[in-house]
Each structure stands twice: as C-alpha cells, then as structure tokens.
Amino acid sequence: MLAQQLLNGVVVGSVYGLFALGFTLLFGVNHIMNMAHGAVFMWGAFAGLFAATMLDLPFIAALAIGALAGGLLSVLLDWVAFRPLRKRKAPEFSAIVSSIGANLILLSLAQQMTATRVMRFPFDTFPIRIYEVFGLRVQLLQLVIIGIVILMVVGLVWYLQRTSAGRQIRTVAYSESTSRLLGINPFSVNFQVFFLSGALAGVAGVLIGLVFNSVHFMMGEPLLLRAFVVIILGGLGSIPGALVAGLLIGIVQVLTVSYLSAGLADVVVFSLLFLVLLARPTGLFGSVHGGAARVARQ
Amino acid sequence: MSSLAGYEPLFELALLNMVLAFSQYIPLRAGVFSLGSAAFAAVGAYAAAILATRYGVPPVVCVVIAVVAGGIFGALAAVPLARLRGVFQALATLALVQIVLSTALNWTALTDGALGINSIPKAVHLTEAAIAVVFVGYVLHVIGLSAIGRGFDIIREDETVAVSLGYSVRKHHMIAFVLSGAIAGLGGAMHAFSSYSITPNEFGFHMVVMLLAMVVLGGRVSVFGPVVGAIILTGLPELLRGFQDYRSVVQGALLMASITFLPSGVVDTTRGWLRRRALTRGQAGADAAEVTS
Numbered sequence: 001m002l003a004q005q006l007l008n009g010v011v012v013g014s015v016y017g018l019f020a021l022g023f024t025l026l027f028g029v030n031h032i033m034n035m036a037h038g039a040v041f042m043w044g045a046f047a048g049l050f051a052a053t054m055l056d057l058p059f060i061a062a063l064a065i066g067a068l069a070g071g072l073l074s075v076l077l078d079w080v081a082f083r084p085l086r087k088r089k090a091p092e093f094s095a096i097v098s099s100i101g102a103n104l105i106l107l108s109l110a111q112q113m114t115a116t117r118v119m120r121f122p123f124d125t126f127p128i129r130i131y132e133v134f135g136l137r138v139q140l141l142q143l144v145i146i147g148i149v150i151l152m153v154v155g156l157v158w159y160l161q162r163t164s165a166g167r168q169i170r171t172v173a174y175s176e177s178t179s180r181l182l183g184i185n186p187f188s189v190n191f192q193v194f195f196l197s198g199a200l201a202g203v204a205g206v207l208i209g210l211v212f213n214s215v216h217f218m219m220g221e222p223l224l225l226r227a228f229v230v231i232i233l234g235g236l237g238s239i240p241g242a243l244v245a246g247l248l249i250g251i252v253q254v255l256t257v258s259y260l261s262a263g264l265a266d267v268v269v270f271s272l273l274f275l276v277l278l279a280r281p282t283g284l285f286g287s288v289h290g291g292a293a294r295v296a297r298q
Numbered sequence: 299m300s301s302l303a304g305y306e307p308l309f310e311l312a313l314l315n316m317v318l319a320f321s322q323y324i325p326l327r328a329g330v331f332s333l334g335s336a337a338f339a340a341v342g343a344y345a346a347a348i349l350a351t352r353y354g355v356p357p358v359v360c361v362v363i364a365v366v367a368g369g370i371f372g373a374l375a376a377v378p379l380a381r382l383r384g385v386f387q388a389l390a391t392l393a394l395v396q397i398v399l400s401t402a403l404n405w406t407a408l409t410d411g412a413l414g415i416n417s418i419p420k421a422v423h424l425t426e427a428a429i430a431v432v433f434v435g436y437v438l439h440v441i442g443l444s445a446i447g448r449g450f451d452i453i454r455e456d457e458t459v460a461v462s463l464g465y466s467v468r469k470h471h472m473i474a475f476v477l478s479g480a481i482a483g484l485g486g487a488m489h490a491f492s493s494y495s496i497t498p499n500e501f502g503f504h505m506v507v508m509l510l511a512m513v514v515l516g517g518r519v520s521v522f523g524p525v526v527g528a529i530i531l532t533g534l535p536e537l538l539r540g541f542q543d544y545r546s547v548v549q550g551a552l553l554m555a556s557i558t559f560l561p562s563g564v565v566d567t568t569r570g571w572l573r574r575r576a577l578t579r580g581q582a583g584a585d586a587a588e589v590t591s
Contacts, residue, residue: 033385084558092384093331097514097557100507104550112543221503225396228389236385263404270393270400277390278378 004136005258006251011142011211013250014149017243019204019223020230021156022074022197028237029173029193031092035099036077037201037227038220039106044070044202045209045219046110052125059126063148063206070202071195077102078194110217118216126210145207152203153243156196160239169193173237226253229273306424312532313427314492315512317485319524320434321478322509326518327442328474329454331384333506334375334391335482337398340501342368342483343490344402347415350491357421361487368483369476376475380468383457395506402498414497415490422492430488431525434481439521446473451519511549515556517563526565 023037034040047069051062081102085094129140160166165188171179172189180186208223209215230249234241249269256265318339325332342364349355349363379390402409409415441447449470452460457467490496508531516527534552535545560567 027385033388081554088561090557090561093388094557094561096385096388097510098554100510101550101553101557104507104546104553108544108546108550111546225392228392232386232389261404263400266400267397267404270397273393274378274390274397277382277386 003134005254007136007138007142009251009254010247011145011250012254013247014146014243015204015207015211015246016223016226016230016250017246018149018152018200018207020227020234020242020246021153021239022200022204023227024231024234024237024239024242025156025193025200026197027231028239029169030082030086030190032082032095033092033099034074034077034082034197035096035224036081036103036106037197038224039103039110040070040074040077040198040220041201041205041208041223042110042217042220043073043106043205044198045205045215046114047202048206049119049121049209049215052121053119062125063203066202066206067199068202070205071199073106074194074198074201075191077198078190083190107217107220114217116217118214120213120215121210141210145211148203148207152200153239156200157239159196165192226269229269232273233276308532308536310422310424310427310492312529313424313431314422314485314489315508315528315532316431316525317427317434317488318482318505318509319512319516319528320438320521321482321485322513323516323518323521323524324438324477324481325474326513327454328450328470329457330380330471330474330478331387332379332391332475332478333388333510334372334379334394334475335478335509336501336503336505337375337391337395338368338372338479338482339486339489339505340398340402340498341371341479342486343496343501344409344415344486345483346487347418347490347496348408350418351415357419357491361484361491364483364487365480366483368486369480371483372475372477372479373472375479376472379475380471392506395502399498399502402501409498412498414495416495418490418494418496420491420494422488427488427492430484434484435521435525438477441477442521446470450474454518507549507553511553513563514553515560515563517566517569519562520565520569523563523565527563530564 019037019041023034026032026034026037044066048062048066051057051065052059057065077099081098082095085098126141126144131138131140158166160169168179168184168189169192171182171184172186176186179189204223205219208219226249230242230245233248234243234245249272252272253265253269256268260268318335321335321338322332325335345367346357346360346364349360350357355363375391375394379387379394382390403411405411442450449460449465452463452465453467453470460467486501512527512531513524514527515530516525517523531549531552534548538545538548541548556563562570
C-alpha cells in the first residue's frame with residue numbers, strides 16, 4: 001500500500017517538477033514571477049485535447065502540439081505583459097501584477113470557450129495497460145510519464161549546459177549587462193527562455209490532463225500554487241531543486257490524501273512552505289546569489 | 299433621489315471594498331509585498347460571524363473583537379513574513395491565504411465548512427460603512443504624515459537608504475502587517491454584517507486579485523488611491539452589465555494596462571501632474587514678476 005502510494009506520488013511529483021521547472025527557469029533568467037504560468041499550462045492541455053479529439057492525432061502528436069501551444073502562448077505573454085515593463089526597468093512587483101491580469105484574461109477566455117465544462121481525453125488516446133511488478137500495480141501511462149519527464153529534463157540540461165544558445169541564456173541569467181557587452185541578443189534569449197518555459201508547462205498540462213482524465217479551465221490554479229511551494233523549497237532559479245522539491249511535494253500530497261484526509265493536503269503543503277521560509281528564507285537549496293534573494297537586512 | 303436609492307447596495311459594496319483596499323494599501327505603501335489581506339479579512343469575518351450567530355454578541359462588540367483578532371493575526375504572521383523580501387514575501391502571504399482558506403473549509407466544527415455561516419444579522423448599512431471608511435482613511439492619513447509614514451515611504455523607495463538613515467525595516471514591516479490585519483479584520487467583519495452570510499471561497503484568490511487591482515489602479519502613496527480604485531472596480535461591473543461574460547477579461551486588461559501605462563496609479567499620477575503644473579505655473583509667475591519689477 002505504502003509503496004503503491006509512493007509510486008503515485010512520484011508520478012504526480014515528477015509532473016509538478018516539470019511545471020515548476022519552466023517557472024523557475026523564467027525566474028532564474030529574467031527575474032520574473034509568471035503568475036500566468038498556470039494558464040499557459042491549462043491552454044497547453046486544451047491544445048493537446050483538441051489535437052486528440054478534433055484532429056484525431058495520436059498521443060505523441062498531441063503532446064507536441066500541447067508543447068508548441070504552451071511555448072507560443074508564453075512568448076506572446078512576454079511580448080504583451082512583460083516586455084513593456086522590462087523596457088521601463090519596472091520593479092519585480094509590476095511583473096507580478098501584470099501577469100495576474102494576463103492570467104485573469106486567459107482563464108476567463110477558456111471558461112467562455114468551454115462553457116465551464118470538464119472535458120476528457122478520448123478513451124483510446126492512450127492504451128490502458130497495467131503491469132504487476134513486485135505486487136505493485138504499474139500503469140503504462142505512469143511509466144511513460146516518468147520517461148517523458150526524465151527525457152525533457154535531460155534535454156533541458158543538455159541545452160542549457162552544452163549548446164551555444166544555452167551558454168547565452170546562462171550568461172543573461174548571470175548578468176544581463178555583461179551579456180550585452182558580449183554581444184548576446186537579448187531578444188533571442190528571451191524568446192527561447194519563454195518558449196522553453198511555456199513548452200514545459202504545455203507538456204505538463206497534457207500529462208496531468210491524461211493522468212486525472214480531466215481538462216478544465218481551472219486546472220492550472222492548484223498547480224501554480226503548488227509550484228510556489230516547489231520553487232521555494234527548491235530555491236528560486238534552481239533546476240535540480242525544482243525537481244527534487246516537485247517529487248517531495250507530490251509524495252507528501254499523495255500520502256496526506258491517503259493517510260490523513262484530502263482536505264488537509266493543502267494545509268500540510270502550504271504549512272511546509274511556511275516552515276521552510278521561517279527556517280531558511282531562501283529555500284532549502286537556494287543560495288543568496290542564485291535566487292537573487294534579498295534576505296532581511298537588519 | 300429615488301433613482302439613487304436603487305444603487306444603495308452598490309454604494310455600500312464600494313465603501314466596504316474601500317476598507318479592504320485600505321488594508322492592501324498599507325503594506326504596499328510600506329514596500330511590503332503582502333497579498334495577505336484576504337486571509338486577515340477571513341479571520342475578522344469569521345470571528346464576527348461566529349460570535350454574533352452562536353453567542354449573540356452585539357455587532358459593535360463583534361466588530362471590535364474582529365479588529366483585534368485581525369491585528370493579532372497580522373502580528374503573528376509578521377514574525378516570519380517581515381524577515382522576507384520581494385517575491386518570497388508575496389508567495390508566503392499567498393500561502394497564508396491558502397492555509398486560512400483550507401482551514402475555513404475543513405474545520406467544519408467551527409466554520410461549517412463550505413456551507414459558510416448564514417443568518418448573520420444585518421447591522422451594517424450605508425452609514426456605518428461610510429463612518430468606517432472616513433475613520434480608517436483619517437487614521438491612515440495621520441499615520442502617513444507621521445514619522446511612521448515617512449519611514450514607509452523611504453523603505454518603499456529604497457530600503458538601503460532607509461537603513462542608512464536609521465529606520466528599522468523590520469519594525470516598519472511589522473507595523474504595516476498589524477495595521478493591514480486590523481483594517482482587514484474590520485473590513486471582513488463589516489462585510490459579514492452587511493451580506494447576511496459568508497463562505498470560505500469569498501476570501502480566496504479572487505479577493506486577492508481584486509484588492510491588488512484596486513490599489514494598483516488607484517495608487518499606492520495617497521490615501522485616496524485605494525478609494526478611487528475601489529470606486530472604479532466596484533462600479534465597472536455595473537457599467538459592463540451587458541458584457542457580463544467578459545467582466546474578468548476587462549478587469550485583467552485594466553490591471554495590465556494600469557501597471558504598464560500608469561504604474562503609480564490614477565491618483566498618484568494626477569497628483570504628480572497637478573504638483574508639477576503648480577510648480578511650473580509658480581515659476582512662470584515668478585519670472586513674470588521679475589520682468590515687470
């Protein structure tokens with residue numbers, strides 16, 4: 001029973017990690033808290049769903065379309081909501097407010113479009129196969145999800161660490177003025193970062209939509225709130241931190257739901273955030289530099 | 299007057315929103331990144347509603363207790379929150395809202411869960427709401443003119459300068475949280491006594507966004523900022539009655555447009571413009587006087 005719940009927690013947690021990764025990437029590079037990241041996730045799930053229902057495309061194509069839609073929406077968000085503020089060198093606060101506004105618009109449009117219905121993926125989008133491994137019931141979907149998350153994380157790390165474009169992104173994250181001196185085009189870097197961040201959210205959206213078999217306009221909100229906890233625990237801007245903390249939160253949540261009560265899950269998860277902030281204001285894995293955290297100066 | 303009487307509930311709502319907007323305004327003025335007013339309002343509203351419906355406490359006493367409860371809750375929350383800065387503070391206060399919301403939903407013995415608390419006596423009308431707005435507005439105006447208000451302004455503009463001038467950032471953040479908690483407690487309690495019933499979901503993310511929008515749109519420095527913001531955002535849905543479905547779209551667009559094009563809000567931008575105009579006029583007058591003499 002415990003092992004089974006742990007497995008479920010790892011599956012959900014790895015998707016949380018994927019979602020939080022895009023969120024933390026934006027913060028690490030651009031110092032933006034994108035409060036509309038949950039809406040990007042939701043629209044990614046919608047795009048995947050439409051690909052599967054209306055165009056009758058297979059699972060992999062639906063996933064790719066979800067990623068593409070999430071990425072493009074995220075870039076659009078940058079142009080409309082963040083770039084005007086960046087030009088003016090507005091404080092962090094402005095980006096939060098602006099993306100809350102964008103979030104409201106994206107949610108409301110989705111609600112209008114779907115008439116507040118809960119939608120489902122068609123039955124044959126993904127074959128249901130269940131294996132018995134050491135007494136554990138393992139679904140094929142769960143294995144595929146873990147595989148996809150590992151693949152995407154390895155791909156992202158490779159892109160950031162080993163390619164020229166990744167080096168440019170890391171330079172901008174380290175210091176934007178230095179990157180300008182080196183002749184790096186901030187336009188292209190921002191495009192890549194926002195696209196990657198949105199694509200990760202889009203994939204996470206399609207996966208979560210499949211796991212819980214429900215796609216609706218509010219599906220991004222609980223995930224966004226979880227992502228706050230994940231990135232604080234993992235340290236803002238830290239990629240390994242986001243993954244470890246994502247897994248941790250997934251497991252804590254599943255265990256709370258199965259052993260205590262479903263209603264308590266939120267209280268436990270958010271109290272965890274509070275406790276961590278009390279003990280370590282920059283998060284468990286965060287450093288003062290990495291998260292650009294301004295710890296209290298007394 | 300008879301045509302205006304139909305709008306009485308709307309005016310009452312606008313006034314109550316002003317009180318809550320004041321609670322969001324105080325931390326933002328002090329450079330505190332708090333989104334926690336909804337949590338404090340929930341504490342005040344539930345304290346007042348429970349006392350009034352179960353123990354028959356008179357409304358005035360309930361409101362006073364709600365203010366104290368909100369203030370104490372604000373002070374307790376400030377102990378960890380005043381150590382944080384920027385986005386960390388924003389996220390932690392959002393977590394606080396979520397914790398209070400979940401508690402209100404799940405502690406059914408105390409709060410009746412998702413059903414909320416019903417048949418609260420109607421004790422707040424237009425007059426009481428107006429008195430509360432004037433009282434809170436006046437108190438905040440006086441605080442704004444005092445040394446504490448100067449501390450708030452300096453900390454908001456530049457924390458390093460504030461520290462170098464000997465202002466304790468932590469102390470001022472604490473004050474801002476306590477004031478925000480107490481005012482939200484008042485606003486929450488008055489909301490409970492005005493609307494007959496309260497449910498946990500009223501104090502969720504929607505309220506956070508609404509209050510933030512009011513203060514951002516109105517302005518963060520002048521006391522009139524939240525007042526104007528509350529009037530605009532309470533009146534707007536009425537004007538847009540025909541577009542009921544797209545209300546959130548308009549609200550979101552307004553939030554984005556105001557932070558992008560009018561970053562210091564309607565009131566503060568107007569005041570700045572008036573002041574500059576007065577200065578240039580004064581300068582022109584002085585020049586003219588020099589020429590003639």
